[in-house]
Amino acid sequence: MASLVARQLGALRRDALSLSARMLSTGLTNAATEDHEPRFLDAVGMYFDRAAKYSSASEETLKHIRSTDCVLSVSFPVEKDGKTVMIKGYRSQHSRHRLPCKGGIRFSSEVDLQEVKALAALMTYKCAVVDVPFGGGKGGIMINPKDWTEAELERITRRFTLELCQKNFIGPGVDVPAPDVGTGAREMGWIADTYRNFHPQDVSGAACVTGKSLSLGGVRGRTEATGLGVYYGIREFLSFPEVQQKINHHGKVEGSTVIIQGFGNVGYWAAKFFEANGAKVIGIIEHDVAAYNKNGINVEELSQWRSEHGSFAGYSGVQIVETPMALLEAECDILVPAALERQIGLRNAHKIKAKLVGEAANGPVTPGADEVLRKNGTIIVPDLLLNAGGVCVSYFEWAKNLSHLRFGRMNKRWDERSKAQLLTLVEGNAGRPLSEVERRELIHGAEEHELVYSGLEDTMIVACNETRQTANAKDIDYRTAAMTNSINKIAASLAGSGSIFTHT
Structure with missing residues (x-):
């Protein structure tokens, strides 16, 4: 591997020198070198247009589905170090064919209007493809959370939530945010509390946001949901004979080599589930350095090291790669981009050696690179399809908050008693008596997280097989097939609801 990484680093340096020379000779800026790649919003539109011709929707319906319903753009002042800083925030509701709209809120200095609209559109298609009854939404605040204290972040979050409340862009039946890049359960708790103060008599107010801590009405299994969904989805695709034949793979996660880009919530949990199911996670890529071990990385140890030291650097259990993007191009069975959009483009797509790319992030592959x-x-x-686990379990949390009832509370003990009675009957008529440990395992009633895992697994299996069927029937790629299914489901929903403007 040392020689491989050395060759890759050398190639990257040569590419960089060549690019720099071209930039100097032409006067191009770094941003201008990417002009041949579409913006994120345009890329989503291109994928939609590619699938639209395989759908059964009419031209007028396609126009309706493709367009964004509404966007909120706000600016508000926040004091920092004795100075007033203007904060910019956005919330996009791409489609309200199903309510509420659903989508995360991210804190990033890269947030802009086109990114939020693109992510909201993806959420619409994502919810449809996994049969979650939400429209698509997305929000963002244009800040780098590392530049702000916790108290300042709380003021920003609560002020943004106030703007959403005043403009009717949040509510259990209107629009339900969730965590995204730069946010987590802490921020969702601030949002829920602010909404509750604005709507003190809304008994279902906890359902205004998902991804909350358990003490505030969250659901067990939500934190790891997206990473678990990534594992389930890739496991299903590896089981398809046509996939095994095309990439010359044995068809199992066990024994597969995996490289993951991004070690945030999604990347960490995806790595954990692959490792737990027998895969070798040989590479993990972060923004500063990457970690590599051909024999497999101990994911939990590496995570603890980074938590304590702020970086992979110095961890003795791996080889540190100083040019992290080089590891995207290393040999592996499965490559999981779990960071940000546009990570694989025309600049590096031809160097990717992975047999299967699983898009755990939103939009990590540009249309040109996809081809x-x-x-x-x-x-x-x-x-x-692949990163829909988060919104699927957010749906479970939303449903839990509306019902005011923890999953499993009504039936857990009943199930255990029924199993115990059946087991006693079987033991009395055949075979040896069971040990106490064996007996407890067999009669165990499902806990909330086990029910959530079961619901997520079933959702991903069904959606993956629907995508496969469409791809095989129409002889198209899986992205186009998933988008085609999504368009058809949204179109059916719109047709079923009719229109108040229909002439009779």
Whole structure:
């Protein structure tokens, strides 16, 4: 591997020198070198247009589905170090064919209007493809959370929530945010508390946001949901004979080599589930450095090291790669981009050696790169299907908050008694008596997180198989097939509801 990484680093340096020379000779800026790649919003539109011709929707319906319903853009002042800083925030509701709208809120200095609209559109298609009855939404605040104290972040979050309340862009039946890049359960708790103060008599107010801590009405299994959904989705695609034949793979997660880009919530949990099910996680890529071990990385140890030291650097159990993006191009069975959008583009798509790319992030592969990868025989499991685990379990949390009832509370003991009675009958008529440990395992009633895992697994299995069927029937790639299914489901919903403007 040392020689491989050395060759990759050398190639990257040569590419960088060549690029720098071209930039100097032409006067191009770094941003301008990417002009041949579409913006994120345009890329989502291109994927939609590619699938639209395989759908059964009319031209007028396609126009309706493709367009964004409404966008909120706000600015508000926040004091920092004795100075007033203007904060910019956005919330996009792409489609309200189903309510509420659903989508995360991210804190990032890269947030802009087109990114939020693109993510909201993806949420619409994502919810449809996994049969979650939400429209698509997304929000963002243009800040780097590392530049602000916890108290300042709380003021910003609560002020943004106030703007959402005043403009009717949040509510259990209107629009339900969730965590995204730069946010987590802490921020969701601030949002829920602010909404509750604005609507003190709304008994279902906890359902105004998902991804909350358990003490505030969260659901067990939500934190790891997206990473678990990534594992389930890739496991299903590896089981398809046509995928095994195309990429010459044995068809099991066990024994597969995995490289993951991004070690946030999604990347960490995806790595944990792959490792727990027998895969070798040989590479993990972060923004500053990457970690590599051909024999497999101990995911939990590496995570603890980074928590204590702020970086992978110095951890003795791996080889540190100083140019992290080089590891995207290393040999592996499964590559999981779990960071940000546009990580694989025309600049590096031809160098990707992974047999299967699983899009755990939103939009990590540009349309041009998508075409290159497919021509090279790489299987791509698309983002709108693969990373839907988060919104699926958010749906469970929302339903829990509306019902005011923890999953399993009504039936757990009943199930255990029924199993115990059946087991006693079987023991009395056949075979040896069971040990106490064996007996407890067999009669165990499902806990909330086990029910959530079961619901997520069933959702991903069904959606993956629907995508496979459409791809095989129409002879199209999996991204186009998933988008086609999504368009058809949304179109059916719109047709079923009719229109108040229909002439009779």
